[in-house]
Amino acid sequence: MVIVVVVAVTAGYLVGGRLHRLADLRFRGSWLLLLAVAFAPLGFGGGGRAGTVATVAAGLLLLGFLIVNVVAQRSGVRAAFALMAAGWLLNLTVITANGAMPTPARVLAGPEWWPNLWLTPHLAEHASIDSTTRLVWLADSIELRLPHILVPVSPGDLLLFAGVIALVVTAMRRRVAAEGAGPRAVKRPVASRQEGPGP
Amino acid sequence: MDRVVRFLRIVAVLAIPAAILFVTTGNHVQGL
Numbered sequence: 225m226v227i228v229v230v231v232a233v234t235a236g237y238l239v240g241g242r243l244h245r246l247a248d249l250r251f252r253g254s255w256l257l258l259l260a261v262a263f264a265p266l267g268f269g270g271g272g273r274a275g276t277v278a279t280v281a282a283g284l285l286l287l288g289f290l291i292v293n294v295v296a297q298r299s300g301v302r303a304a305f306a307l308m309a310a311g312w313l314l315n316l317t318v319i320t321a322n323g324a325m326p327t328p329a330r331v332l333a334g335p336e337w338w339p340n341l342w343l344t345p346h347l348a349e350h351a352s353i354d355s356t357t358r359l360v361w362l363a364d365s366i367e368l369r370l371p372h373i374l375v376p377v378s379p380g381d382l383l384l385f386a387g388v389i390a391l392v393v394t395a396m397r398r399r400v401a402a403e404g405a406g407p408r409a410v411k412r413p414v415a416s417r418q419e420g421p422g423p
Numbered sequence: 424m425d426r427v428v429r430f431l432r433i434v435a436v437l438a439i440p441a442a443i444l445f446v447t448t449g450n451h452v453q454g455l
Binding site: 226228229232233243244246247249251254257260261264282283286290308311312315380381384385388391392395 | 429430432433436437439440441442443444445446447
């Protein structure tokens with residue numbers, strides 16, 4: 225998650241955005257997200273029926289937060305939240321259907337990359353993909369091979385990553401877009417007014 | 424004081440996407 229946020233900020237700078245513009249972004253329903261973060265470790269770490277209930281509760285709270293912002297935000301920020309909501313809905317569906325996030329057995333068999341603890345926290349309980357796995361195409365079945373590591377991700381994860389990057393980039397550029405459109409929008413009407421009464 | 428508040432807002436705005444990924448993903452990254 226840290227890597228994705230760093231990539232997002234870098235991308236924001238590359239397209240002409242500025243970090244200080246993030247301070248102008250306002251979220252709606254943040255209490256839903258706080259509750260979801262509080263519930264998540266109980267559910268994902270627990271397992272069993274109670275764990276599944278906590279996972280689904282955290283999942284629904286988070287989905288609520290994302291949907292509230294899809295409705296309340298505008299343009300690019302709204303699209304970013306829509307991507308995240310779609311991604312989380314896909315992940316939540318496959319986790320609920322299987323009681324854990326299905327992951328290729330050979331990935332689970334190997335040693336976990338040690339910085340994983342803080343880079344991509346291993347919260348969700350993982351289960352090996354086998355013949356009983358439901359909705360395999362929504363599971364962590366896409367294997368990204370990076371130098372020294374193998375990262376299994378789901379289609380939902382990709383949408384979530386894209387949504388977070390889009391959110392940060394849009395928020396960093398927002399004022400740029402407004403300033404760029406401003407002078408043109410003002411100049412044209414003024415010019416037409418001056419030309420209008422002439423003839 | 425105003426700068427401190429804006430800095431804290433920036434941190435909060437970056438922390439929220441991080442918190443979303445904290446809750447939603449969780450990939451078993453394997454060392455090769």
